[in-house]
Amino acid sequence: MIYFYKIFAKLKTSFVKNIILFVLTISIVACSNNKADLTVIGNVKGLKKGTIYLKKIQDTAMVTLDSVLISGTPEFVLETNLEEPEVLYLVLDKNDTDEGRIRFFANKGITEINTTLKNFAFDANIVGSREQTLLQEHNDMALKYNNKKLDIIKENFDALKDNDSIKAMETNLQQESLLKSKYLYTINFALNHKTSRVSPY
Structure with a gap:
């Protein structure tokens, strides 16, 4: 640093000094702009070895934003830059054919994701x-709507097996009512959060 200061002091023209100051300022700003504004931290309980990727979908393809090799410790830290809130994916590669994937909505700041190796x-x-x-x-x-749907389907199956036409008709009506309720919930959710980036999802 002292060496560069001596060189700078020897420059006799203010024009050259201004040029150097301008270049240094641009360099500092560029470095600041490259700083990651999203940090994803977390823990995968039970994971001893593997690679965790931070990815996003771009033009129908998965693009890797950052990655970390896990060896011994299950904690991880991933970073990237975001232009706006968007859906990202935490992907686990355990060096086998079973790839785990977690979808989440990211925004600037810190997101913490804790999970297990068994049920990633x-x-x-x-x-x-x-x-x-x-x-x-x-x-x-x-998920609640889906679980309720499965319960009704089972009841309908049992009714048909027992030749209970009345019960079968009731379960058919329940399925129709549940479907309408699900559609109404989805529409209301989108309307109530129409300014949010989540709405299209």
């Missing part, structure tokens, strides 16, 4: 952006 996607606990909270709310309700 299902056990995921995600704490992060406001968009992720809304997406999780929608996903939880969608």
Whole structure:
């Protein structure tokens, strides 16, 4: 640093000094702009060896934004830059054919994802952006509708097996009612959060 200062002091023209100051300023700004504005931290319980990727879908293809090699410790830190809130994927490669994938809504700041090796996607606990909270709310309700649908299908199957036409008709009506309720929920959710990036999803 002292060496460069001496060289700078020897420059006699203010024009050259201004040029150098301008270049240094641009370099500092460029370095600042390259700093990651999204950090994804977390833990995969039970993971001893593998690679965790941070990816996004771009032009129908999966693009890797960052990756970390896991060897011994299950904690990870991934970073990238975001232009706007968007859906990203945490992908686990365990060096076998079973690839795990967690979808989440990312925004600038810190997102924490904790899960397990055994049930990588299902056990995921995600704490992060406001968009992720809304997406999780929608996903939880969608899961409830799906579970209710499976229950009704089972009841309908049992009714048909027992030749109970009245019960079978009731379950058919329940399925229609459930489908209408699901559509109404989806529409209301989109209207209530129409300014959110989550709405199209």
